[in-house]
Every structure is written in C-alpha cells, then in structure tokens.
Amino acid sequence: MKGKIFATLLLAFGISGCDTLGRIALEQATDSRIRYGAQCESLRMQCRPENYRQWQTSKGELGCSCAGSPEQSRYPTGIQDPL
Numbered sequence: 001m002k003g004k005i006f007a008t009l010l011l012a013f014g015i016s017g018c019d020t021l022g023r024i025a026l027e028q029a030t031d032s033r034i035r036y037g038a039q040c041e042s043l044r045m046q047c048r049p050e051n052y053r054q055w056q057t058s059k060g061e062l063g064c065s066c067a068g069s070p071e072q073s074r075y076p077t078g079i080q081d082p083l
Contacts (some may be wrong), residue, residue: 032065040064 027034035043040062044052047066054064 032067034063034065036061036063 033043033047036057040054043064043066044054048068051067052064053067054062057063
C-alpha cells in the first residue's frame with residue numbers, strides 16, 4: 001500500500017512539475033535527504049559513506065541521497081564540522 005501511495009505521489013508531482021514539493025514528499029516517504037547538482041557535494045560531506053548514493057537523472061543532472069535522519073549523519077547536530 002505504501003508503495004502505491006509513493007508511486008502516485010511521484011507521478012502527481014512529476015506531472016505538475018513541482019520539483020520542490022515532490023522532493024520533500026519523496027524525502028519523507030524514504031527517510032532520506034535528496035539533492036541535485038552542486039548540492040550533492042555538500043550532502044556527501046554530511047553523510048556517512050554507507051548511506052550516500054548518487055545517480056544521473058534522465059535529464060543528465062547529478063542526483064544524490066543520504067539515507068536516514070540527520071542525527072545519523074557524519075556530524076550529528078551537536079557536533080560542529082571540522083574546519
């Protein structure tokens with residue numbers, strides 16, 4: 001059932017061209033952070049290597065995701081990034 005809802009959301013947002021709302025819905029459905037283009041490098045640096053994935057979209061753009069909540073990132077919220 002969850003898969004059908006997920007597929008319907010993807011189709012609906014894809015047709016409407018509303019990328020931001022579609023990305024937010026996709027992130028919540030998959031418990032991942034999803035970014036595109038130049039934002040992927042920043043996400044890669046924040047994410048644990050085993051949780052990071054990247055791909056090329058049908059439009060040739062770089063897409064990436066970091067599975068899990070921000071608390072599972074390489075640098076959890078209470079810890080500052082090294083300089």
